[in-house]
Amino acid sequence: MGWNEPSGGQGPKDPWGNRGGRNNGDGPPDLDEVVRKLQQRLSGLFGQRPPVGGGGNNASGNPLLWLGLVVLLVIWLAYDMFYVIDQQQRGVVLRFGEYQTTLQPGLSMRMPRPFERVLKVNTGQTNTVSHEASMLTQDENIISVEAAVQWRIDDPTNYLFEVSAPDATLRQVVESAIREIVGRNKLDFVLTEGRSQIESEQKERIQSVLNEYNTGILITSVDLQTVKPPEAVKDAFDDAIKAREDEQRQINKAEAYRNEIIPRARGAAARLTEEAMGYKERVIARAEGQADRFTLLLDEYQQSPEVTRQRLYLDTMQYVLDRNSKILMDTDGGSNLTYLPIDKLMQESRKQNKQSDSGESGAMAPTQSLPAMPPSQNRQGSSSRYNDRSREAR
Incomplete structure (x- = not known):
């Protein structure tokens, strides 16, 4: 049986349970009646009494409805009053839009909205701002610079309230600082050894x-x-860099040569100094010996001048003739022809002359012609022999 068919001899029912209709089932239900019944039901949900003559049920005593409302209220309060702040976050508390305090990591409870509001700010995250532009150096050269700046939020309160657009402000400050510092330095300094210093500045x-x-x-x-010249002048700039590298290579080569030659020169200088000191000591010792010999000859000459003069003459002639290429032979005795190996004698004489010259280099010629005197311990014996010869001459 349909919902609008007669039942028990009574009129047809409409969807709202009313029997009969505005036209006793001959037309659609009354729209005003539908609206009125709906208002009665809604009023019953909020605990209001239905209007007099209404047929709605009073829902003010429904316990499930009140329990649901309480649960919704508790969920709303828990969601809007308790805040969990992560380790890298800070919570900025606003009460009616005014800053109150900053929450540290952990669980915190605040008043619900619209009384208080908590803004979570990530202070541990590292952000990056990149800037690339062409700028002038101090020596009026154009250079393209690309810089990457890493930053993080240090003070959440200042970051949120002191500057309206902190990110845009940061980008402008980065561009201004890069242009200022690059403009104070020359091109070579920016491209080579000055990069680390420029980054620090x-x-x-x-x-x-x-x-x-x-x-x-x-x-x-x-x-x-990236620090590079513009593309329009890249070829010329590469040539300049190559020339600079050649210069540095030549400098390194010169330094290597200097490091090699200076120790060698110092060693040669030390060797010459030692040789000079040895020569000095040798010449002094020889001069002192010659002076002592001359003193001894003077003493002998004072005792027997003729004998000493004759001896000096003979010694000098022997010294001169030993270095002469001529050979004198005495043939007054009528001796037979004598064969002498003159070539071998001459070679032997030259060897002796060279040895004597090398041993007495730097000495005076007259003193070289003088024969060596006996040692000091034989001075007494030599004096007696000179005295004996002087007596014989007398």
Whole structure:
């Protein structure tokens, strides 16, 4: 049986359980009646009494409805009052939009919204800002620089409230600092040994400006990733770099030669110094010996001048004739022809002359012609022989 068929002789039912209809089942149900019944049911859900004459049920005494409302309220309060702050986060508490405190990592409880609001800020995450641009150096050369700046949030309060756009401010400060520092240095310094110094100066400059603005940002590192000339002048710049490398190679070669030749020269100088000292001692000793010999000859000459003069004459002639290429032979006795190996005698004489010259180099010629005197311990004997010869001459 359908829902609108007659039942028990009574009129047809509509979907809302009413018998009969606005036209006794001959037309659609009354729309006003449907709205009225729906209002009665909603009023019963919120504990209101239905209007007089209404047929709705009173739902104010439904325990399941109240339990559901309480559960929803507890969930809402738990979600909006308890906050879990991670190790790398900080929680900024706002009460009616005004800053109150900063929550540390852990579980915290605050007043629910709209009374208080907690903003979580990640202070342990490292972020990167890259900047690439062409700029002028001090010597008016164009250079392309690409720098990467790593940073993190150090003060969440300043980061959120002191600057309206901290990220955009950071990018502008990075660009300004790079242009300032590169513009104070020459091209060669930026490309070669000055990169580390420029990175350090950029970090200090960027951090100083950010601290003045109270941005709450901490710069961890600055890295010059690319430093190169523009493409239009790259060929000429490569030639300049090659020439600089050749210069450095020649400098290294010269330094290597210097490191090799200086110790050798110092060793040669030390050897010459030692040889000079030895020559000095040898000449002094020879001069002292010659002086002593001359003193002895003087004593002998004072005792017997004629004999001493004759002896000096004979010794001198022997010294001269030993170095002469002529050979004198006495033939007054009528002796037979004598064969002498003159060539061998001459060679032997030259050898002796060379040995004597090498042993007495640097001495005076007259003193070389003088024969060597006997040692000091034989002076008395030589004096007696000179005295005997002087007596015989008399």
